[in-house]
Amino acid sequence: VKVSKAMAAQHREALLTAACRLFREKGFDKVGIAEIAAAAGLTHGAFYTHFSSKEALCIEAITAMVRRTVEGLKTAPALDVYFDAYLSPLHVLARGEGCPFAALGGDAVRQSEAIRTSFSRGVEQLIDAFTQAAGSDDEPDSPARRARAINSLALLIGGLTLARSAASEGLRDEILSALRAGVLDSS
Amino acid sequence: VKVSKAMAAQHREALLTAACRLFREKGFDKVGIAEIAAAAGLTHGAFYTHFSSKEALCIEAITAMVRRTVEGLKTAPALDVYFDAYLSPLHVLARGEGCPFAALGGDAVRQSEAIRTSFSRGVEQLIDAFTQAAGSDDEPDSPARRARAINSLALLIGGLTLARSAASEGLRDEILSALRAGVLDSS
DNA sequence: TGTACATCAGTGAACGCGCGTTCACTGATGTAC
């Protein structure tokens, strides 16, 4: 059942989009090719006409998620709004659409070297983007500013991880509140 | 091949110890029963005379790792020494012996409800212990002090996750340095 | 513009593999006499 080139390109995008969501929801290892293909409305066999292997998909998915995250940072209205949205119950629940670094940071370290490398490149891009977003426009990028950006990122990622580990809403909201208050102090 | 009760108890401990190390190194899903049993010097069949299932082992392992982490916090000499050790290249590399929350926080959320519950209890205990460790002895536990403890934990866990994601030593050490400097400011 | 045909996106059966778990069996332990 051949399909028009436009349709095929759409299928490829659908596979990639589904992978980005499912990987963040369940981790790289707990998502199968068949599941991703089904989410894109295809069967598992079709997957291999678009990607050479699961590893290749992982790498493309990481690149895509990082790109979107970095773009989101660049177009963010104000950093305190970004912080509040990041440290919100909504973000805690919406793993599949949320920060790829919080969702997959622990996972990526244990994958193949190619995946770790592409994830690491993502971290570099994230730090760069955050350093730019966190400074005033006239001030030049300084090591101190970069260090502050790294601290903020660590707080956000660690905070979201902690909040997601909380089984009760009470604990979750206490963690989120403490972090939102804490972020204000350090900025 | 029956074995003395003392030997059997030793084998149980060896299974639990091996599981704690391997889970932190590879995550819950990428470690098999056979691998854990082999690390303890047994075959996979013997595993089931000590634990009813892999899930039961995961829960016991989480409890054991949390207990040790909390004890380590209570007997820590000084908090800034603890921070420096936590944010060291050694801790980045020694995943199998390091902080279970940084190693498994992202993983635990995706496991069964029983595992998530026991992990969440661990987070509560960690926050309690850290709140106690971070305050001066005369001052009573206040909500503000608890909130500061949560912020410190988020910074440590997020920072270690970021540092572990770095593929190059340069990036890793930059992240660790930025965090060690940042922790001083907020304490 | 119509027709004949090569291309190739998608299908679904099949593969080898590793997993968690079960179970009949073994033989040292430790107890009852």
Add this chain to the structure above:
DNA sequence: TGTACATCAGTGAACGCGCGTTCACTGATGTAC
């Protein structure tokens, strides 16, 4: 203290299952005439 025997920790083959990947096949696409 010695002996006979029930217990049970440990072994290894076997199970069902889901995984990533392959491949012969299908039939609509899009091109060559």
